[in-house]
Amino acid sequence: MAWPSQLPPPDPVLVKSLTEQQEVLRQQVRLQKPDFHLKLLAGCDSSFIGENILSVFVVLTYPALELVESVWHYDQVELPYIPGFLAFREAPNLVKAYAKLEHEPDLIMVDGHGIAHPRRLGIASQLGVLLNKSTMGVAKKVLAGRHEEPAMEKGSITPLTHRGEHIGNVIRTKDKVKPVFVSPGHLMDMETATAIALQTALKHKLPEPTRLADHYAEVFKKEVR
């Protein structure tokens, strides 16, 4: 009866190394209003099969949100999941999948947090720095910070704060459905990220880019087997 509902004990040496790497990357993050004219919007997501990871990228037109491309990359996972260090486990494979895209998106919506992270470097921010591309994060659960529950109707927003900083927004993208947590990743700002998340959330809780990436991850998963 070791750690009941606990997580596997992380290796202190590994955590120290990853924390140092995060600091280097964090200093490269730029939060600013993007200069692009949003035409192509990408979404990405990863799923697992034992010790392997399957990452998917989809590209949609904006604002029509029609699918124009979808690619994937399947490989071995190098690290275990450690809260706060998700990017080191998933970003490498996402970068390889991204390289297969024929269309270069203006923005990437990532499943996970942007700066709404204990050290302001969630997977969306880290991936943005690695690809030197605008990114924003859309997560289903909180990792850091506190917030009030937004009203039950679609469009309601509440701020997510941590140590006195506004690190994200809690957005109700669908009536009476659990809200999502949005935050800018890299080369992006809070206002734009929030607006795009709401604009691209049609009939579902998750915005289309993330939702479709999630969907295709399941489709390609059967192809890999």
Added chain:
DNA sequence: GCGACAG
């Protein structure tokens, strides 16, 4: 010291 803990 006690919980919490993206995917």
Added chain:
DNA sequence: ATCTTGTCGC
């Protein structure tokens, strides 16, 4: 993330 059945509602 993944393991898992039926069930409620649009």
